[in-house]
Amino acid sequence: MLDLYSEGNSRLHTMKPGWKILGLAISGSLLFAVDNILFSIAFLAVTLALFAAAGLPLRRAWAQIRPVIWIFVLIMIAQALFNSWWVGLFVIIRFAVLLMLAGLLTLTTRSSEMIDGIEAGLRPLSRLGLRTRGISLAISLTLRFIPVLASVVREVREAQYARGLERNILALTIPAIVRTLKMSEDISDAIDARGF
Amino acid sequence: MIEIQNVSLTLDDRPVLRNISLSLSEQRIAIVGSNGSGKSSFARLLNGLRTPTEGSVRVDGLDTRKQARDIRRKVGFVFQNPDNQIVFPIVEEDVAFGLKNLGIPPDTRTEMARDILQRYGLSAHSKHPAHNLSGGQKQLLAIAGVLVMKPDYVVLDEPTTLLDLRNKLRISNAIDALEQAAIVVTHDLDLVKDFDRVLVFENGRVLADDVPNAALNRYVEAMLDA
Amino acid sequence: MTTKDIVLIALFAALTAALGVIPQITLPMGVPITAQSMGVMLAGAFLGAKRGGLAIILFLALLAVGLPLLAGGRGGLGVFFGASGGFLIGFPVGAFMIGYLFDRYAGRPPLFPSILFMLLGGVGVVYLFGVPWLAVIAELSVWQALAASAAFLPGDVIKAVLASLILREVRKAIPNL
Known part of the structure; x- marks a missing residue:
């Protein structure tokens, strides 16, 4: 890591x-x-x-x-x-x-x-009804997707470079966010498919 | 055996599947069809990720609508883009995820993960970030993460679409070697030429249901007509 | 909380980190603006109060455990003790506030209120935490600390406008979000 x-x-x-x-x-x-x-x-x-x-x-x-x-x-x-x-x-x-x-x-x-x-510190809280399993999953997912999304931002930047828009924040962030949101459906399906 | 009875599916008021009835029992079944033909949605019905708007889907007698949890253990699902399927940062952690959900103890988990990574030639990467794997390795990891849970059936949704030729062959070999019954959604006609049965989907219906040659001929004809 | 909620929280935490990759723009007087703090506004606006606030808490937790996620590769507990520590603590509260205000409009307020909400949560609330912290740590009066922070204000206003425009365009691209 x-x-x-x-x-x-x-x-x-x-x-x-x-x-x-x-x-x-x-x-x-x-x-x-x-x-x-x-x-x-x-x-x-x-x-x-x-x-x-x-x-x-x-x-x-x-x-x-x-x-x-x-x-x-x-x-x-x-x-x-x-x-x-x-x-x-x-x-x-x-x-x-x-x-x-x-x-x-x-x-x-x-x-x-x-x-x-x-995670060890949170575990006792699961008895109070807190979904610690969900918190662990969220932490892992974030670590997994930081490099993925950084690559997405970089790819978008290269694509916009070809159009001379590489310093336009809107041209960089809008496609990156659209892709992020579209990914979310498949990711949550994939997690459910593996029995979470 | 997976039985699909009078299934229709509507998503956002749009009909995606129209009154489909099938019974799937062969070892290798392919589903081909143009984009938007409903084949990916159909695949998602098979392990309860989606439930039909009408009709029923039963896996070995279990109804996907009522016993979704049991069915997800029976039917493994591999997605098109492994980047959306690998959910843990480190290779071996990702393989262990499904096992953790099955309630398997940590020691057994590690051992099972090691075995399956070995089988897919990923042992050397077990402690590496999944992000650094090649596209083909990522897809193999995604398959490993599903197979380690020992499902009875495996559904693969366009597993080779994003891969180059060499990696396509690796995945194709991996599919051939599966002990489980496999249902593969694909655009890759080479991949399915030795399959037992090919279903051609068009506009939410089954256009052809036959052995590979006959079904693929109907598919190509239909594409040329349109 | 559904699997989809957990995924969206994690993705916006990761997105906030990934926005650190975009090179910063330096305003004429030498003050840097990074795209990163827009992640706070976007998380609140897209995910609503609860999920938006949690996404930013998650981002901060990973920053605290030592990941170099701030623009320029900074991270670790030290950043919370630094001059901008209070602003960081204000981030999730700001995201929550923006989410709360956006939730009143089902996440789709018109452009002008949208900019106003981004300013209230992303600038007002964040400064409410950041300025007193700066005052304490630097032994300044609150007014002196505010004056020192004012250099960032133009950049923050630009970000509120940009975040509102981004939100509008993304909602157009994915209408049934």
């Missing part, structure tokens, strides 16, 4: 996803509960050490915050104008730690393991 998992066999890789999620939740709460910049800086150091412990180079930690750099700049400007640059720095460090920790969870946990975890 195409995911953001990074191969490895550290303690973090082998730990059950549930513990990692719990750890992330506790870390996030602590970061906001303890309103102290030194605490946040210490937490940053621990986080970077965790990346090293998982065998991940520091540029993977940097990659977690790179997409929001412009937000950091925005925060810094706003805080420098309305409060002080000190508060800005504090907010940015706390924010960066949170993003890195979340990224660490994603990098060390396979999507399939997380999905198994979700």
Whole structure:
């Protein structure tokens, strides 16, 4: 499965996803509960050490915050104008730690393991009348059809390229959606035909 | 044996099948006909995916209208486009899906899936995404996913229409090798020349019902007349 | 919920992901618009409140477990903590709202109300979640956060119009949907 998992066999890789999620939740709460910049800086150091412990180079930690750099700049400007640059720095460090920790969870946990975890977590709810079988099926179907529909969008794009419409959003999405909806009938027949 | 008695089917106020009565017991039966002749809808009646507007369809005495669940276990269905039939992302997961629905325990499921993938030459791909298979491999996977459930009959709806020549031959061989009775809807006249019986559908009716040569001649004549 | 409902929910979740493949258009002031957030509007409009909301929840769940489904290949839990985390959380609520409003018209409102509903759910509701989140995470006032988000507003309005046009054309192509 195409995911953001990074191969490895550290303690973090082998730990059950549930513990990692719990750890992330506790870390996030602590970061906001303890309103102290030194605490946040210490937490940053621990986080970077965790990346090293998982065998991940520091540029993977940097990659977690790179997409929001412009937000950091925005925060810094706003805080420098309305409060002080000190508060800005504090907010940015706390924010960066949170993003890195979340990224660490994603990098060390396979999507399939997380999905198994979700399904195991939902199972007790089936006694309350929730159709967990349906939820499992929906998850699998989505994973199956993401690449199929991405190919459909790509095919439509190539077809429209021939007509010079490859940058026209309507010309791309309308045929893709029509095909998606037409597929739905056969797919649900196929599922029923196999005794679902 | 599948018995079709006085069956008519209307979809969105449009008559699709008109008063058809047939009794199907041969090992290899083909259904040919032009687009819109009603042959695909007819195929869907055979395993209860559609129920007739009038008349009845019985599989080994079970009525598709009343015992749809049992009938779907008896009659496997392979669709034209395997992309619409493969519903799980990983090859072996997809094969296991039908078995899971039958309530077969996980260990047995894995074993049965392994056996059938071996039979269709897909063992090397069992842990791969289904999306990366070739068109012919996808169709073989779709067939494997149905056959692993051990149905008594298999209905195949245009299984070779989207395939190139080499893959057509692979599917054709796979159909020949089936132990089950097979009912194949197709445009591919080569595929059916050794079948026991060929039904020609036209405009919601059975135009011809004969051995392959005679039936196919009637079909070609009818196409040329129109 | 029928098999067909489950299939449609999964297909619209997958479609929302697949729309990330369409290259983004950059507005003159440098703000990117992606086709992806149109998936939210389309899911609500085509599937109605319940199924539309569930389709987008499913999309977010797969994003959270680490699939790189956002335009540009981003994914994982981190995107929920990021600056746009609140907007993501607002997506399924927005889809539900659009679906609710469309359900009042049996899924076929005229063009003008359709655009209005897309704006209410796809922009109004989504910003209602996104802006306060941005304010909290960046320690800004809500007004400052709103001002920072306003750059995306023109793109969002364009998307509401496009989604309404797409809906109209697809309904023409498949009348008995």
